[in-house]
Amino acid sequence: MSAIREQEATSRLMIFLKEWDNGNKVTRSRILNNFITSNSGKTAPELEQEFNQGASLFLARLTTRLRLSYLLGTxxxxxxxxxxxxxxxxxxxxxxxEFVEVGGVLTLLEILGLKQLNEEQKMEALRTLQILARAGPKYKELICESYGVRAVAECLAKSKMEDTQEKAQELLELLAHGNPRYQTQVYKGLIALLPCTSPKAQYLALQTLRTVQDIVQKPHPAIVEPLLGTLQTVHMEVQCEALQLIAELSRTELCSDLLQGLVALLRPSRKDGGRAKAQILEDPAAPQISAPLPVFIQQAASARAIGMLARESTDLCHQLIRLRVVHHLLYVMGNTEHTESQRQASLALEYFVSVSPVVEEQVKIAIGEKIFQMLMENPEVLYMKLDAIQVDVLVSNQVNVPRVKEVAE
Known part of the structure; x- marks a missing residue:
């Protein structure tokens, strides 16, 4: 009986494979849907039992069909x-x-970059890559060696569906964990995403960078400029993630570069309409905001970040004062072109004055008793109460805090 059952099982397998080999699109679609419905969640031994120890024969046909038809999406x-x-x-x-040996990884990565394929198809490719990435370091390395970081990052930047973008983010994070040979490559790939035009991609990249930064530990100086560039966004969720990452990096060796960059953004050049974006990450379909609005948004965010960092650490507060931040904040307070910049600058300045008698003395001398009192009473609404003369006083201030030792004390 055993031999008969074995022969029957083999016969059923051969009939199944012949039906696949000779089938048209409709037939193969039916076979695929039946297979998915009947076999999802099965173990390898269960699949072998289903195919009478010939499961690899069907997998080989699937991978062959994948390589032959993925350009068409059938x-x-x-x-x-x-x-x-x-x-x-x-x-x-x-x-x-078996899947890797026939070039399965390269095929999956190519799918991510094909414009003619839809988002659901790319999401399935990302899910399959995630399965491989979770299988261990050798598969993560293989994906990275196949220029996978670039392919996944571009998919994240250019995708129009948030679900696809989130799958791409999850894969990038997977590739960074337990992959010491390529974790820096993933880190740099995330940095390259920061100038892209998709707010969702920026948000996910910033979020993932905070995780990957702990993995790579040593921050790369290349992160400073694109990170500060994300402060131009009108999307508050992106700006909040950027501010959190700035706060975390302020505890590293990049602190000085970040502080100098933030202070410089308080006095942006008129020609600075936006930082250059990596061409491969540019989305021509995305709405473009012309200068000077992004510059003023960035200016307001910079003032907000400066106030946040000053409150977080006395040392950071003193470093900012040495960078003449008080002088620049007063200038921004007189910038009537953008009220949010004025408001954030006033809030930051009020803190510097409250913690340093030296700053208090210099500011009072520079702007006069009346404006000073208005600042200390309610910095939130100071910009609404300024007249033209008071604005000129703020813009033309020459505040300098020469007694650095006294500030530190």
Missing amino acids: SLKEILQSVSIFLSASGSGRYKV
Whole structure:
């Protein structure tokens, strides 16, 4: 009886494979949907039992069909879901090796960059790559060696669906964990995402950078300029993530560069309409905001960041004072072109005055008793109460805090 059952099982397998080989699009689509419905969540031994120890024969046909048809997108989502059933099965080490050996990783990465494919198909490719990345360091290294970081980062920057972007973010984070050879490459790939035009991509990149920064530990100086550039955004969720990352990096060796950059943004050049964006991450379909609005938004965010850092650390407060931040804040307070910049500058300045008698003395001399009292009474609304003469006083101030030792004391 055993031999008969074995022969029947083999016969069923051969009929199944012949139906696939000779089938048209409709037939293969039906086979794929039936396979997905019947086999999701099965272990490798269960799949082998289902195919009479010939599961690899069907997987080989799936990978062949994937490589032949992915440019057209025919049943691509179903093919990827079927492949994922094999790769995610418990005990599926052999299936992963077979898939990788026929160039499966390169095919998945190519799918991410094809304009003719839809978002759902790319999301399935990302899910399949995640399955491989979770299988261990050798698969993470293989994805990175295949220029995977660039492909996934571009997918994140250019995708129009948030679900796809989130899958790309998850994959980048996976590639950074437990992958010492390529964690710096992932880190730099995330930095390259910061100038992109997608607010969601910026938000996810900033969020992931905070995690990956702990992994790589030593921050790269290249992060400073694009990070400060994200402060131009009109999207508050992006700005909040950027401010949190700035706060974390202020505790590293990049502190001095960050503080100098923030102070410089208080006096932006009129020609500074926005920082250069990496061409590969540019989205021509995205709405463009012309200068000077992004510059003023960045100026307001910089004043906000300065106030935040000063309140966080006495040492940072003293460093900012040495960088003549008080002089620049007064100038911003007189900038009637952008009220949020004025408000944030007033709030920051009120703190510097409250913690340093030297700053208090110099500011009072520079702007006069009346404006000083208005500042201390309610910095939130000071900009609403200024007349033209008082604005000129603020803009033309020459505040300098020469007694650095006294400030530190």
